[in-house]
Amino acid sequence: ESTGDAIIHADDHPGDWLIHGRTYSEQRYSPLMQINAKTIGRLHLAWHYDLDTNRGQEATPLIVNGIMYTTTAWSKVKALDAATGRLLWAYDPKVDGRVGVRGCCDIVNRGLGYWNGRLYLATFDNRLIALDSKDGKVVWSVNTIPTDADLGQQQAYTITGAPRIAKGRVLIGNGGAEFGARGFISAFDAETGRLDWRFFTVPNPHNRPDHAPSDTVLMTRAYPTWSPTGAWVRQGGGGTVWDSIVYDPVTDLVYFGAGNGSPWSYGIRSNGKGDNLFLDSIVAVKPETGEYVWHFQETPEDQWDYTSTQQIMTLDLPLGGQMRHVIVHAPKNGFFYVLDAATGEFISGRNFVFVNWAKGLDPKTGRPIFNPAAQYSVTGKPFYVFPGDMGGHGIAAMSYSPRTGLVYLPTQQVPDHLKGARKFRALPDGWNLGLDIQPDDRMPSTEEQKAAVRDLRGTLVAWDPVSQTARWEVVQKGPANGGTLATAGDLVFQGLTDGTFHAYDAHDGKDLFSFDAQSGIIASPVSYRIGGRQYVAIEVGWGGSYGLFATGLARQETGSVNHSRVLAFALDGKDHLPAVSDAPVPSSPPPASFVPRQALAGSQQYQNYCQYCHGANVEWNGVLPDLRKSPAIQDKNSFYAIVGKGALSSFGMDGFEKSMKPDEIESIRQFIIERAHQTLSQP
Numbered sequence: 001e002s003t004g005d006a007i008i009h010a011d012d013h014p015g016d017w018l019i020h021g022r023t024y025s026e027q028r029y030s031p032l033m034q035i036n037a038k039t040i041g042r043l044h045l046a047w048h049y050d051l052d053t054n055r056g057q058e059a060t061p062l063i064v065n066g067i068m069y070t071t072t073a074w075s076k077v078k079a080l081d082a083a084t085g086r087l088l089w090a091y092d093p094k095v096d097g098r099v100g101v102r103g104c105c106d107i108v109n110r111g112l113g114y115w116n117g118r119l120y121l122a123t124f125d126n127r128l129i130a131l132d133s134k135d136g137k138v139v140w141s142v143n144t145i146p147t148d149a150d151l152g153q154q155q156a157y158t159i160t161g162a163p164r165i166a167k168g169r170v171l172i173g174n175g176g177a178e179f180g181a182r183g184f185i186s187a188f189d190a191e192t193g194r195l196d197w198r199f200f201t202v203p204n205p206h207n208r209p210d211h212a213p214s215d216t217v218l219m220t221r222a223y224p225t226w227s228p229t230g231a232w233v234r235q236g237g238g239g240t241v242w243d244s245i246v247y248d249p250v251t252d253l254v255y256f257g258a259g260n261g262s263p264w265s266y267g268i269r270s271n272g273k274g275d276n277l278f279l280d281s282i283v284a285v286k287p288e289t290g291e292y293v294w295h296f297q298e299t300p301e302d303q304w305d306y307t308s309t310q311q312i313m314t315l316d317l318p319l320g321g322q323m324r325h326v327i328v329h330a331p332k333n334g335f336f337y338v339l340d341a342a343t344g345e346f347i348s349g350r351n352f353v354f355v356n357w358a359k360g361l362d363p364k365t366g367r368p369i370f371n372p373a374a375q376y377s378v379t380g381k382p383f384y385v386f387p388g389d390m391g392g393h394g395i396a397a398m399s400y401s402p403r404t405g406l407v408y409l410p411t412q413q414v415p416d417h418l419k420g421a422r423k424f425r426a427l428p429d430g431w432n433l434g435l436d437i438q439p440d441d442r443m444p445s446t447e448e449q450k451a452a453v454r455d456l457r458g459t460l461v462a463w464d465p466v467s468q469t470a471r472w473e474v475v476q477k478g479p480a481n482g483g484t485l486a487t488a489g490d491l492v493f494q495g496l497t498d499g500t501f502h503a504y505d506a507h508d509g510k511d512l513f514s515f516d517a518q519s520g521i522i523a524s525p526v527s528y529r530i531g532g533r534q535y536v537a538i539e540v541g542w543g544g545s546y547g548l549f550a551t552g553l554a555r556q557e558t559g560s561v562n563h564s565r566v567l568a569f570a571l572d573g574k575d576h577l578p579a580v581s582d583a584p585v586p587s588s589p590p591p592a593s594f595v596p597r598q599a600l601a602g603s604q605q606y607q608n609y610c611q612y613c614h615g616a617n618v619e620w621n622g623v624l625p626d627l628r629k630s631p632a633i634q635d636k637n638s639f640y641a642i643v644g645k646g647a648l649s650s651f652g653m654d655g656f657e658k659s660m661k662p663d664e665i666e667s668i669r670q671f672i673i674e675r676a677h678q679t680l681s682q683p
């Protein structure tokens, strides 16, 4: 049986997990039921495997014939005996550490594709690699970024997503819209690695053909929705396809989610004009050719990083007295959408978290009814927006149980203070959002920041997609929790940022099982069976966008240090984790003094170049080294060797000499010393 048929008939192979969302529908429902509410008392750790990268771990493992194939941070592959956790082989694509600084949200990888004996890996440095699943030997490798296409001047492409494979084609997109990128999705022949087609999500800046199947629709329908003189022409416009791609065997269409605008500021990107297609849209194309079929734009005029890249799921739902084949989607913008899968027709939409950027959706078209005050990049006035850029729902997978008819949705509330910049100057190596970034070396305990921390929230919601209401909700300690798995044992499994792994009753959310995983979890679990025994497995490892950025007050709510592992649970499991001590490493005190004026200037450089990996306000994020305690801040030249010249580039820290002058780099050192003085003596 070919892999494509096996995926379509996944319920005939309940022991396997052959594709990212288990089936092409991406419902993440396992028909296994040995682990259930009655047996859960016997659920224990069966094995653990220590990973060699203590960074954010986001992969969904695949299980094929008793072997677990998974990826880790830095796009590394591990093949494990899925019954014991024994390593069978490993593959390291040796991603150049210098590209670490080109990702917005950690050097994560969400997993592999499997097809007829081969594995498909997309790497952080944009390669698509076919591996022999027997031994991890490379079969072919291609660069997914076209060298001859018109992609804008600010290109910072990376890949974090898992390839999906349908009809012999490997589908993959990429990230980069926070820096500057023009989005697209490519289809490669699984056998040979030859490009089949490429669909761009944003018009060509000169409205010229790209010789791609997207040409006609972009030139006739999308281009008129952009201002021809906006900054998008140089910045690529965004619309990156950095996560969800789904093939639907029922409609024979490929759906993919396009991301946010680049730069974020709609005022700067498109002079505040037009809907900016296909930003924040689901687009449907033909699998063989990439020919456009339909699109549905969830967030026109995007200026909030409201990507529509979140998991696309297909379902059959009883609606208005008939069964309809639909897409359900919970993108960052906070609305739960039900769309007709064949046509993209809007069926219903309802907010699943508190939102204030829109007053609701037009009941006929699904178009948002904007709150004019939320259009900060047009009004020139700051706005405190819900959801923030993390979204009401982010990277964490949702799941659906046909037994309960509920979608198990990890939601969050992480509001954003947004203020548009008046002038825009693109930084070659920095974030390019078009936001107003002022020097600011205040303590992180300003009232504004405290209020934002009070507003942090994370919940697991059981959402009824027919009535568009929450059936039950579990309030968790904070945002950025992991994805969910629903099982026929009527359990919902989920790992949390507080480092615990849970099984909830699918009917009422009762917490039936909790395990101390020793590190925050942001990945999504899977279930499989070997020799009559059901396992539930999860990758553990704190990181990702919230994991790196959230520090200080926000981190106290959640977060933990990173001990990266794969964990597998089964009834009567006999393994246990070694005790860990997170006692702080003794460190030398920071230099005795700093120059306040320089430190203030450095705060701005820090916001431009450093905060999204090293954390807000230089407080420790638990993943990367604590800069306040770094020996490198003792000495100007040592600091310059790292931050200017890239002495630590093999760890993912490139040098910024091209982007910053020596005195700007020194100002960052002064700022870090100031922050060390302000914060390290605190409890």
Ligand SMILES: O=C(O)c1cc(C(=O)O)c2c(n1)C(=O)C(=O)c1cc(C(=O)O)[nH]c1-2
Binding pocket: 058, 104, 105, 106, 108, 158, 159, 160, 161, 174, 175, 176, 177, 178, 240, 242, 259, 260, 305, 307, 389, 390, 394, 395, 543, 544, 545, 546
């Ligand atoms: O616009 C983009 O190109 C892009 C890419 C990625 C990515 O590739 O991980 C993320 C985002 N945006 C993003 O907005 C976001 O919130 C996010 C979270 C994460 C993560 O892995 O934790 N990645 C990304």
Ligand SMILES: [Ca+2]
Binding pocket: 177, 178, 259, 260, 305, 307
């Ligand atoms: Ca983004």
